[in-house]
Amino acid sequence: MNKKRIVNASYEILKIKYKNLITDQEKDELKSIISNSNEISDLLREYKIDNSIQPFDATPFE
Amino acid sequence: MQRLLNKYMSTNSLKYKTIRDISDLIKNRKISSTEISKYFLKRLSDYGYKYNAIVTLLPELAEELSAKADNSKKHNGLLHGIPYGIKDLISVSYLDLKINKGYNPATTWGATPLKDQKFNYTATVIKKLNIAGAIPLAKLSMVELAGGMGYKYPDASITGPGINPWDQTKWAGGSSSGSGSAVAAGLVPFALGTETWGSILIPSAYCGITGLRPTLGLVSRHGTMALSWTLDKIGPMGLSADDCGIILNAISGFDPKDSSSSRKKFSYINNYNQLAKPNIAIFKDILTQCSQSIKANFNDSVNELSKFANIYEIDLPEYPYDLVIQTISNAESSSSLEDIIDSGLLRGLTAVEDRYSSIPRSLISAKDYIKALRMRKIILSITKNIFKKYDALIAPTRPTTALPLDENFRDSFKSTKDPMGSIGNLAGLPAISLPNGFDKKNKLPTALQIMSRPYSENFLIAMGKKYQSITNWHTKSPEI
Numbered sequence: 001m002n003k004k005r006i007v008n009a010s011y012e013i014l015k016i017k018y019k020n021l022i023t024d025q026e027k028d029e030l031k032s033i034i035s036n037s038n039e040i041s042d043l044l045r046e047y048k049i050d051n052s053i054q055p056f057d058a059t060p061f062e
Numbered sequence: 063m064q065r066l067l068n069k070y071m072s073t074n075s076l077k078y079k080t081i082r083d084i085s086d087l088i089k090n091r092k093i094s095s096t097e098i099s100k101y102f103l104k105r106l107s108d109y110g111y112k113y114n115a116i117v118t119l120l121p122e123l124a125e126e127l128s129a130k131a132d133n134s135k136k137h138n139g140l141l142h143g144i145p146y147g148i149k150d151l152i153s154v155s156y157l158d159l160k161i162n163k164g165y166n167p168a169t170t171w172g173a174t175p176l177k178d179q180k181f182n183y184t185a186t187v188i189k190k191l192n193i194a195g196a197i198p199l200a201k202l203s204m205v206e207l208a209g210g211m212g213y214k215y216p217d218a219s220i221t222g223p224g225i226n227p228w229d230q231t232k233w234a235g236g237s238s239s240g241s242g243s244a245v246a247a248g249l250v251p252f253a254l255g256t257e258t259w260g261s262i263l264i265p266s267a268y269c270g271i272t273g274l275r276p277t278l279g280l281v282s283r284h285g286t287m288a289l290s291w292t293l294d295k296i297g298p299m300g301l302s303a304d305d306c307g308i309i310l311n312a313i314s315g316f317d318p319k320d321s322s323s324s325r326k327k328f329s330y331i332n333n334y335n336q337l338a339k340p341n342i343a344i345f346k347d348i349l350t351q352c353s354q355s356i357k358a359n360f361n362d363s364v365n366e367l368s369k370f371a372n373i374y375e376i377d378l379p380e381y382p383y384d385l386v387i388q389t390i391s392n393a394e395s396s397s398s399l400e401d402i403i404d405s406g407l408l409r410g411l412t413a414v415e416d417r418y419s420s421i422p423r424s425l426i427s428a429k430d431y432i433k434a435l436r437m438r439k440i441i442l443s444i445t446k447n448i449f450k451k452y453d454a455l456i457a458p459t460r461p462t463t464a465l466p467l468d469e470n471f472r473d474s475f476k477s478t479k480d481p482m483g484s485i486g487n488l489a490g491l492p493a494i495s496l497p498n499g500f501d502k503k504n505k506l507p508t509a510l511q512i513m514s515r516p517y518s519e520n521f522l523i524a525m526g527k528k529y530q531s532i533t534n535w536h537t538k539s540p541e542i
Contacts, residue, residue, distance in 0.1 A: 010425055018421050021406055026418045033212075033422045037392075040385050041430050047382070047437060055435035 003038065010034045076101050077248030078539050081140055081305045084251060088131075088143040095128040095143025099197050102145045105249045106200050109542060113225040113247060115240040117150040117170055118201040122163045128197045140308045142195035147244045147253040150201040151208060151287035152296070153181040154188055171287045172204040172237070174220045175402075175410035185285025186320070187254060187296055187313045194312040202240030202253055206411050207402070208261065209237035210289040210395040212419030214472045216465075218412050223467045226268060227540040228506050232464040233471070235265030241299045242269035247542055252300035252309055256286065258293045259387055259487050260480070263511060266299055266495040267459035270507030272526065272536055273299045274306040277516045278490025279324035281310070282317030290394040291322065293387070293487055302536050303494060303526025307332070310519060326517050334524040340453040342371045342512075345378040351478040352461040359499035359508045360458045366532055367456070371525075374452065379444050383484035386441065389426065389434035390488075396423035438488050445489040454514045454525065457482045459495040463506035486513050494522045497535040507535075 011031050015022055022030065076084070076098060087093045103121055110116040124145065131143040148154065153169045156162075158181075166180045188198060203221040205213060216223035216233040224239020226232040227247040234243040238255030242265030245253050255262040257275050266273025274297045281296045288294060298309035311330035317323045344364070349357045364373055399420065402408055409417050448455065461478050465471050486493050493513035500507055510529075514522050530536050 010422070014421055014425070017424070021403075021409060021421060022418060029415070030418060030422060033419060034425065037422060037426065040389060041427070043382055043385055044389065044430055044433050044437065047433075049433075049436050049440065053436050053439050055432045055439075 003035070006038060007031050007035045077105065078301060079251065080302055081144055081251060081300070081308050084144055085140045085142065089137055095131040095197060096125070098143060099124045099128040099145050099199060102250055103199055106244070109247055110200065110244060110249050113227055113234065113243040114219070114222040115203050115224065115243045115247070115249065116200050117203050117221055117240070118167050120154070120167060120198055120200055123154070123156065123159070123161055124197050124199050126161055127192065131195050131197065134195070138193070138195035141191065141312055143197060144251055145197045145199045146191065147200045147202040147241060147250040148188065148198055149204050149238050149241050149253070149255050151204060151256060152185045152187060152254060153183060153285045154198065154201070155181050155184045157182055158184040159192070167201065169201065170220055171207055172219045172221070173206040174412055175407040177220060181285070183285055186282040186317045188285070190313050190315065196312070199250060200244070202244055204239055205237035206413065206416060207399060208256065208258060208287060208289045210258070210391070210399065210420070211408065211411065211416035213413040213416050214470045215413065216467050216471070218416055220412065224265070225467070226464045226506070227542065228270060229464070229504065231467055232506060233268065233467055235268035235464065237261040238265045238299065242266060242271060245269065245271045245299050245301065246540060248539060252298060252305055254296060255299045256294060256296050257487070258289050258391055260483050262295070262297045262299060263459050263483070263493060263495045267507070267509035268464035270497045270509070270538065271299055272302050272306055272497065273297065273495045274310060274519070274522070275486070275493045276310060276314065276519060277324070277492045279322050280314045280326070280328055280517070280519070282315070282320040282323050284317055284319035288398040290391045291398065292394065293391055303496065303523045303530055306494065306526070307519070307523040328517070328519055330523070331520050334520045336521065336524045336528070337453060340371045340525070341374060341451065342367060342454045342456055343374050343376045343448065343452040344456055345481060346375050348457045352458055353463070353501070355463070355501040355503070356458045356461055356508050360510060363498045363510045363529070364456070366529060369532070370528055376448070376452070378481055381441065381444065383441060383481050383488065384479055386434045386437045387484040387488050389430055390438065392423045393426045393431040393434070396420065396426065441485060441488050445485060445491065449515045453521070454512050455482065456510060456512050459509035459511040463501045463504060463508060482511060482513060490516060492516070492519050492522055494526045496526050496529055497538070498533070499535055
């Protein structure tokens, strides 16, 4: 139930932010994409990584 | 000379010649670069539109550069005077090249809203090929915005669906569709393609040609459309592994204009001293998703390779490879194509789904993107462990032959995982796709991919050449 609410809320945000770029016919498809993206996010969250692993190899300016 | 040209023109004996063969003709002055360029321009003009392979022909540029090649006292090497095609996300500026024709060709990125997009600079790869004396003939078609907007059908392009020269009801593959079909149809001796996740290897496999995805950073992307900064590569698509080596030798090298450019240099070694008997690994279960003919042809390839390599089956560590690359490419494209998305230009794209599918990517959180980047580090260590023991990984390039033009390919791809593609692109590994037979029923080409350590292109090309010396699949061509 929460997942559905999150998808609906996300869609409403997109509709506000991109009001001229989204049509009502695209509503179901967009919700499906959002839902899929949320599932990926949940799956990534299941993988625990040691904090010593950094996303970037940051280096100082030379 | 005219008599010789007529001979080549009338017998069509220039098409499907390797770079070395054409180079010999030029070097020995049996035919000029101008004549060869005219020959291939005519082929492009006669057949290229039939395959939806062409965005723009570049006859003025070809005329000027081939005349320059013919008049040069210095022979610049194997690519001197050799024509080629360019995927239309690589910019060419006549102004920058000082070609005074009063106009500049467009670089459309395959997208209708960008049909008049022009740049005042030329991509580094094109400048490098100019130095080598190669002759650009055409900007070749591609899936709009390199397929990064979520398209589902092959027709997502300003030029329509990329048509496969082996069967006109089938797709040439994406996103380097025109590069694949133009080489396969003998319209250019070679072409440049690009890959973020599959866009060189897939059309190479579907079209029955040889394609090389170089190590990330080996070829400068300056002047090329950015889809994903940490994944995009430019590579050669040609008729043989040797051709790919010759092209890569010319286009690789450090470029300060691409901040991801590697300082490691690639020099093609024609007689590369390959390991006595390399150890090659195959992921267990990699064939479970493949069609019967793909399986059969792959097993034949393994038999051929086992004549000069040790073959092992290994387990693939369980990890969400596809989800990691999907998160990174979607997040980065959301940023790299921000202007196109926000300006509303995407509403003019050809595929209906391309007009909105990228919008939800703005919701991918920074946390998820960073998590995916950190998981990419884990994948790098998995990859390093594999290549501590093995010299190469092999697999079918694709689990099926080219798909029908009217098929939603996402449905076909959804059920299949692509560990070789996702691991290879996440770890920036080079890979080569080699034709390895035909489907017995539909007569379409099948392909084998070999992937190895970063900067191991000489090894990969040597493996490809060895395989192509004992098989002749790469010499087969469709009836045009």
